Amino acid sequence: MLAPTPASPESVGMSQSALDRIDAHLKTRYVDAGRFPGTQLLIYRRGKVVHDSVQGFADVERKVPVRNDTIFRIYSMTKPITSVAFMMLFEEGRVALDEPVHKYIPEWKNLGVFVGGTAPAFVTRPPARPMLIVDLMRHTSGLTYGFQQRSNVDAAYREAKLGDVVKAGTLDSMIADLAKIPLEFSPGEAWNYSVSTDVIGYLIGKISGMPFEQFLKERIFDPLGMVDTDFYVPANKAHRLAACYSADPPGAMSFLATERKATLTLQDDPATSSFLSPPSLISGGGGLCSTTADYLTFCRALINGGEVGGVRLLGPKTLHLMTTNHLPGNLDLPALSRSLFSESAYNGIGFGLGFGVNMDPAKTLIPGSAGEYYWGGAAATAFWIDPAEELITIFMTQVLPSSAYPIRRELRTMVYAAIAESNL
Structure with a gap:
């Protein structure tokens, strides 16, 4: 799969100085402060990569920097991929949602x-x-x-x-x-x-009729050229696997803690990680590792109506069905949720078939567009796709749990602030 063309932010209606401000925020508030080991932030608009920055360490103990090919545990960002795979079978008439x-x-x-x-x-x-x-x-x-x-x-x-x-x-x-x-x-x-x-x-x-992992490989990863996305990291790529850390010393993980100190404890050493060998349980809910570049390829297929580079995963109508709120009564999450934790803010947010869906940006109290869809992973990775703004944002780090810091809210606010033209 050909990599997308880079472009200046100004050429697609974004502000370079505002994007620089995001990197400075990540560095000062998170990396230098010891909250995150390192980060990668990629922003794609109107078919172009306009921002792709890395900073800090993928492995603090060994002083390995984050690079563009660093492999991250994406945990629940596996869910949208699994959901798309299922809907491919749905499109073939092999299963029905009801x-x-x-x-x-x-x-x-x-x-x-x-x-x-x-x-x-x-x-x-x-x-x-x-x-x-x-x-x-x-x-x-x-x-x-x-x-x-x-x-x-x-x-x-x-x-x-x-x-x-x-x-x-x-x-x-x-x-x-x-x-x-x-x-x-x-x-x-x-x-x-x-x-x-x-x-x-x-x-x-x-x-x-084939193992789940084989279906993903043959129907999604290989056709799209997502060569670094799998349920484990092979030996020849092991040096690229990031370390994973916990914001809850000593290596514990509480999704419900309300206050953290700016400290990190090693939770999964890349030299001994279970992700270095094929797992016995192939988790469609949270088992994949990937790179930012690979996940961008998947997101490009979605924002383009289910197709990228001549490879079609789904038809546009099926994708629209997936990214429409499916909660009973068209309610949002606060009206129906019993979860004490999920990868989503609640107010104004519905849920489709594998994605959180922004129904009403005014209720979220964060800039955005009605119809944008997204999800995140337990180690604070996140992505969102905004069809109205032709925008994809992908953020990678490795800190459990994702609720430790309000990074997703901050990123959404700052990325939308970087849009330098009004479509209102």
Whole structure:
């Protein structure tokens, strides 16, 4: 895949001085202050790369700087890729969004909804309706993540190590374990950030007849030339894998902490990382490593209506369907969310099929456009796509958890401030 052409910011209606201000902010507030080891920020507008800056270290202990080819754990930025892969099967008529999940996972047919008790003696009731595939795509399935730390159900997830940052088991064992744990709520009644996209990865393998990771490689990564995106980093690229750090000494990770000191603790050493070998559990919800350049290629396909460089992943209408709010009643996340943590701000934000969707920028209290879509990863990586502004922004660092600092809000404010012309 040919790399996009670089251009001056002014040639696409952006301010160089405003972009320089972002780099200075990242350096002063985050890198020099010890909050982030290093960063990469890429901004693409109107078909051109107008800003691609790296600073700080990919590996603080070994003094390895962040480079343009640094490989990052993108964690939940895997979810949009998995969701696109599933919708490729949808376009081929091999699956429908309103089908019950138990059509493909029969052992889930009698999943109950949590009423009380603890594992293994849960008290449950029948759901109001079966879980549908669309519930998995939009996180209204009733599944959860263990790190939510909100209920006896997510405690059972933690006990079974379901959805952990450090993966255990296999996709098959995950599906079997989930059959033993009740749902948090009846499908469609609420939104809860969850292992739903891991289940989508399992379904891709089952419906396509090939391993999930092979489907991604043959249908997305190889055609797009995303040569550095995979569920592990091979030996010949190991020197490019960044270290991952925790903002919660000593290497712990709390998604709910409200205050951090500007310190970093090594959480995953790139010399001994589990990402250096193929995992047993192929996580469609959070298992990929990638580079900024590779992820830009994926985003370029999306902003271009599903195609880039002559390779089409999806049709424009399918992509529009994915990036439209699918929450019941067209509500936003505050009206439906039960999550104590997700990769999204809430007010004015809906959820499509694999993406957060900006429904009302006035409610978010951050500059933006109605219809922009985005997501992020647990190690504070993030991206967003704004079709109205023909804008893609990708940010990479490696600090758990993503909620440690308000970097995403700051970046959105500052990147939109760099647009030097008015389309209002």
